[in-house]
């Protein structure tokens with residue numbers, strides 16, 4: 001028999017008992033459906049996290065003033081001496097493998113234009129921050145190092161702030177009041193999206209010195225810096241550069257060799273990557289649950305195929321009498337099992353995709369159904385058909401034609 | 409018998425001291441004992457005998473569904489005892505056309521597809537399978553019923569489909585086991601006349617029956633009893649209980 005004939009024969013057999021066929025494949029439907037839903041949710045989440053990691057930059061380090069450990073007593077936050085412009089300069093001058101380093105101070109502020117106001121985060125940053133954060137402009141320009149150090153009141157808006165304050169209008173050249181201090185808008189940043197649950201575009205970037213003197217209130221030292229952002233040159237090992245930064249800062253801040261650091265160097269992309277790995281582990285766990293339901297589904301298929309072989313003993317005997325070989329019979333029942341499983345797999349695919357879409361719309365959760373998973377689901381259900389259809393098919397092919405023909 | 413230069417034709421079925429013994433625990437059941445006969449091409453043979461005499465056992469071997477315990481059974485000169493499962497299947501496919509008491513058609517499958525079925529197991533495959541199946545259905549008088557499924561056909565019509573299926577591979581032998589057992593007498597007569605006309609066209613027909621008036625349509629009668637061949641004679645005219 002040809003494959004087409006095997007399939008046609010199997011279709012006749014399966015149509016003979018449609019309800020039973022569907023019930024039989026329920027295990028496969030549920031198995032494949034849950035694989036699809038879980039992977040859609042899982043890979044949607046990890047795709048989102050991957051995008052966040054890319055937007056944060058995998059080669060970026062952030063340095064914070066850390067709490068100081070005095071005599072075994074952990075000091076409160078901010079008890080460590082602040083980072084300063086001198087620390088920044090020391091890093092720029094003494095650490096190798098740095099593309100750019102920028103100082104940064106954050107604060108909340110209200111931005112007002114006319115009668116529209118918007119509460120947002122302001123970043124007082126050195127001019128280098130654009131390079132460090134690898135953040136292109138949508139329009140206008142960024143301030144340069146000279147403008148940053150000369151106390152000019154210039155502002156670069158994140159795209160969310162620009163949209164909230166100006167709508168479709170062009171903000172360039174407009175004066176905005178930030179905590180009542182007038183600033184001139186010179187640029188609008190391109191969109192970066194969400195990261196770590198925060199809208200990265202809900203921000204205004206200002207020259208660091210201006211922000212420090214006008215908006216940050218009381219500072220502990222005149223050249224205080226909240227954090228130092230460092231972009232590591234691609235050709236250098238991140239961990240080596242990090243160690244070098246720690247060495248330079250310990251030296252500059254005169255930390256004794258056996259004392260702990262009073263600053264922290266963090267890599268956010270790594271942090272998110274760890275979270276991503278957790279998501280993947282969870283996905284793996286759920287996928288194995290799905291695999292178990294596929295196996296249970298396969299056993300159901302085997303059971304019903306054994307019943308089918310018994311029911312059709314006479315038919316098998318007749319086919320053998322008129323010349324079907326053992327492999328013809330084997331092929332016929334294997335085709336039937338595989339077709340049954342693939343039909344179940346396809347229904348599960350449709351069901352799973354449907355549920356994933358519902359979840360994505362109801363809970364605003366990103367879902368993604370990869371072609372690889374679709375292919376895998378179909379191949380997995382076909383394999384279940386081959387594996388669990390083999391025993392019944394083999395039993396059919398080994399029947400004695402005389403006894404099979406006589407079977408009532 | 410040994411006229412020089414004339415090769416004796418190979419019999420289509422040749423039984424040589426054919427024995428079949430079934431082992432039931434300690435007990436041996438001798439279903440066939442030392443049976444020998446030849447059936448030539450173009451014969452119409454009826455096999456008769458009481459229940460349990462070994463008719464079905466003999467039929468199974470002529471149909472290459474089973475192999476002898478000892479002795480030989482040759483079909484078209486081939487000793488079936490030397491063939492494996494797949495070779496037996498191929499032999500059945502090419503050489504034997506089975507007709508069963510219960511028709512054994514595939515349900516929910518059109519007459520045409522039922523008739524085509526043996527061709528789907530043939531190697532090499534025939535490209536003109538549908539045409540052959542059609543002409544076989546026409547031969548048995550069902551040219552107008554090709555798309556009907558078995559449940560839409562009468563018993564006689566179903567048996568005609570089965571006969572068309574038996575013919576489709578141009579077999580050497582039509583092997584019929586009680587072919588009229590499930591039919592009323594008028595329909596039985598039609599089926600027997602169909603066999604007669606096929607035989608008149610040169611087809612070898614071997615038929616098992618327990619009814620004398622069915623056997624009367626054949627031209628040779630083999631009687632078996634307790635696994636032995638007890639009678640082998642030509643049939644001329646109607647058989648009666650007295651004659652036998």
Ligand SMILES: Nc1ncnc2c1ncn2[C@@H]1O[C@H](COP(=O)(O)OP(=O)(O)O)[C@@H](O)[C@H]1O
Nearest residue numbers: 430432437439458459460461462463464465466
């Ligand atoms: N598979 C088998 N196993 C054991 N004994 C069998 C088997 N098939 C047939 N027999 C025995 O062989 C004898 C001949 O049987 P069978 O050929 O079916 O007779 P008939 O068809 O003439 O009624 C009977 O005694 C029967 O019980």
Ligand SMILES: [Mg+2]
Nearest residue numbers: 460463464465
């Ligand atoms: Mg019998």
